[in-house]
Amino acid sequence: MKKVDIFFTINGVKKTVSAHPMKRLLDLLREELELTGTKEGCGEGECGACSVFVEGKLVNSCLIPSLQVQGCEVKTIEGVADGEQLHRVQESFLKEGGAQCGICTPGMIMAAIALLEENSEPSYEEIQEGLAGNLCRCTGYTKIFTSVVKACQK
């Protein structure tokens, strides 16, 4: 099977990319669009490093074939800041030490933003549940949860 044209909006910009319909959105972003902020951890939906928004919903880009973003709006970590102005969740991760090696961070931030959009004042347990699909090998999570708590206070 040959490549097909995928039309979609990425971080507010309309694009057409020629890709195999089963190519993972993760690879489409990293290889074709040079958007390497989105990371690959497990490649099987377990770790959340590849989290992005499709049509405003948090998804694992390693589990989405390119065909399924045809005509969709996709947002990655590169589209979260408003120009030079970081998103309050990004600010908070910076300030509270929510990132160490940084591999899980883009996914964590996407999941945290999804959570805050749904629930602007989550409890600690709700933060833990909202980020349950995102694994971190470095921080021990406490600083990540603190970053989200502080982001809510902004």
Added chain:
Amino acid sequence: MRAYLPAYDALTPDSLDHALELLDTHPEEYVPFAGGTDLMVLLDWGKLPRKKYLNIWNLSELKGIQEDESFISLGGLTTYTEIQASEVLQKEFPNLCQAARWSGAWAIQNRGTLGGNIANASPAADSSPALLSYGAELEIVSRSGVRRLPYSEFHTGYKEMRLEKNEIIRAILLPRSSVENCHHYYRKVGTRKAQAISKVCLAAFVKWEGNKIKECRIALGSVAPTVIRCPKSEEILTGKTLSRELKEEAKATLGQEISPIDDVRSTKDYRLEIAVNIFDEFLDELGGCKEG
């Protein structure tokens, strides 16, 4: 080992009719592809069969939660997120909402579908015991028409089911009844709540009449080659008033009705013990409502 992409094909049909026509005329070639949360994992492992995948994700005919007097109908593409958000399901079918909340984490819940969970036919599927506890039915479509099937008759063996290659699960139907005098129970035991595949899962539904159990359905996951109902244990409880002796009899029966195995996630002995323990917890909850 990652899959070799050019060996695959995928396309988006224009409508449900178009999808059914392709499945009917090329039954060995095409396979439905919904949220992809099971299929894409196989792709990553290099184990996805080399077929043509029919992207049904956008088919409006398979979407939405509808209600009439007798049934709540969930389109095959209903996601775990949509299930949790539905007020009527929270009120009348809480076991299903609980199952949805504990299936994967948010990103999986936004994509994973009920139809996909059923057709993937894992004995550890978490929505299945909940559906069995409510006597769900399936509406299955093909080019030649629609058929209805009680969900309890769908799974026939490990990964075997009554679904032809030219068929699609259009909807899952939940029979409604008055919400009074009901007891619902859902419990999943895994290494952790989110993301973990169940070691054992039990869903039960009881309807009381006075202090007698009028109706009772008990279903378990991960204790047999398919998800199962436990008709003998149900029969022991039905029409009875709960007593200590009855509970013991029901527990002993349940222990004999299930046939768990050892695998990477757990052992036979552990599963057997846990299944009986959580059944005991359910009976205790029931007793709390009506005993004495």
